[in-house]
Amino acid sequence: xxxxxxxxxxxxxxxxxxVEGTPFILLHFVPLLAxxxxxxxxxxxxxxxxxxxxxxxxxxxxxxHRYFSHRTYKTSRVFQFLMAVLAQTSSQKxxxxxxxxxxxxxxxxxxxxxxxxxxxxxxxxxHVGWMWDNTDATDYSKIKDLAKYPELVFLNKVWWLPPTLxxxxxxxxxxxxxxxxxxxxxxxxxxxxTFTINSLTHLFGKRVYETTDExxxxxxxxxxxxxxxxxxxxxxxxxxxxxxxxxxxxxITYYILRGLALVGLIWDIREPPREVVxxxxxxxxxxxxxxxxxxGDIAKAx
Ligand SMILES: [Zn+2]
Ligand SMILES: [Zn+2]
Numbered sequence: 001x002x003x004x005x006x007x008x009x010x011x012x013x014x015x016x017x018x019v020e021g022t023p024f025i026l027l028h029f030v031p032l033l034a035x036x037x038x039x040x041x042x043x044x045x046x047x048x049x050x051x052x053x054x055x056x057x058x059x060x061x062x063x064x065h066r067y068f069s070h071r072t073y074k075t076s077r078v079f080q081f082l083m084a085v086l087a088q089t090s091s092q093k094x095x096x097x098x099x100x101x102x103x104x105x106x107x108x109x110x111x112x113x114x115x116x117x118x119x120x121x122x123x124x125x126x127h128v129g130w131m132w133d134n135t136d137a138t139d140y141s142k143i144k145d146l147a148k149y150p151e152l153v154f155l156n157k158v159w160w161l162p163p164t165l166x167x168x169x170x171x172x173x174x175x176x177x178x179x180x181x182x183x184x185x186x187x188x189x190x191x192x193x194t195f196t197i198n199s200l201t202h203l204f205g206k207r208v209y210e211t212t213d214e215x216x217x218x219x220x221x222x223x224x225x226x227x228x229x230x231x232x233x234x235x236x237x238x239x240x241x242x243x244x245x246x247x248x249x250x251x252i253t254y255y256i257l258r259g260l261a262l263v264g265l266i267w268d269i270r271e272p273p274r275e276v277v278x279x280x281x282x283x284x285x286x287x288x289x290x291x292x293x294x295x296g297d298i299a300k301a302x
Contacts, residue, residue: 012134021132031185034177041177048174048182052166053190054226056090060194061228061253063087068095068146069102072241073257074268081151091163091187092194093136094156100142101135105198106238109213116198119214127192127199163187193224201231209236209279219250227251233272237281240270245277 034041063083066072075083084095092098101115108114115135118126125133138156140147147153155161171179205216215235222229227250230243244251260266275281 012132017132020136024128024131027184028188031180031188034180039177039180041181045174045177045181048170048178049186049189052170052182052186053193055086056186056190057193057226058253058256059083059087060090060092060190061226062257064090064092064095064098065102065228066241066243066253066257068099068143070238071145072239072270073261073266075266077149079265080149081155084152084155085162088155088159088162089166090190090194091160092191094138094159096140096143096146096152096156097138097159099146100139103142104139106235109215109235110202117213118199118202123199123203126202127195130198196221197225197228197231201229205229205232207232209233211235217249222250226256227253236279237272237276240272240276242269242271245272 033039034045064087067075067080067083068087087095087098104113104115110117110119112120114120115133116126116130121129167179167183170183174182201216201218201221202214203216205218205221207214207216209232211232213235215232217232218229220229221231222244227243228234230245230249230251233245233249234243241257242251242254243249244254257266257269261269273281
């Protein structure tokens with residue numbers, strides 16, 4: 001296991017950043033190949049594009065975020081693995097890498113140590129730039145509760161395998177138009193939909209709760225991200241599964257998780273306590289107060 005503390009990251013040369021970032025930039029143009037003569041885009045390609053966006057956005061928010069990063073509900077070891085595979089089809093690296101970075105974000109949000117703060121480094125750095133600022137290693141000290149599962153550590157190392165297999169399956173069943181529109185376009189849209197949480201939700205929207213960062217609530221972003229737009233709620237109190245604290249705060253991820261709990265695949269979903277919803281709850285000692293058990297580990301490790 002590679003133990004890399006973000007605070008000790010060695011600098012990267014500008015050339016290395018470009019070499020590593022170029023495939024990501026090029027993939028943005030790949031869907032345009034569907035305009036080439038000989039490629040006929042059918043309605044089914046658009047249906048698959050929308051479905052893969054929806055299912056994988058749920059996986060990003062319900063699995064990477066609310067399960068692996070914050071441990072806000074429980075599940076079996078087998079379903080935990082299957083959830084990690086599904087989340088990793090989003091092509092956002094391994095579940096452990098994702099969780100380690102996210103816990104770091106909560107611990108230092110909007111301070112100079114935050115890995116992706118638009119307040120500290122501007123919109124584009126928080127949106128995409130930070131991923132090429134030598135953040136490719138997984139800081140296992142921040143995810144000790146997850147690193148004890150060898151199957152998750154293995155999956156974290158071969159993070160590229162689930163998206164590659166998904167892309168191949170889409171190509172086999174729907175051909176080139178399916179690959180370009182159904183898989184590639186939905187992946188690019190999914191990336192930027194997810195990235196808005198790091199960039200826009202710390203810049204635009206309403207601040208309902210007093211937090212130590214600049215997190216905000218946005219209805220529009222909650223639509224794009226199936227419920228993650230209630231980011232100020234979430235920074236105020238991280239330990240609950242539900243992020244839309246009121247019935248009118250649309251939180252589609254939470255509704256789907258309730259469905260999974262109903263059929264017994266997950267359990268111990270956490271609701272926000274009344275004093276949290278009312279805003280009278282106060283974090284006690286440190287920035288991690290209100291974090292679920294997994295996130296609580298960071299306070300001890302750091
Ligand atoms: Zn979070
Ligand atoms: Zn945040």
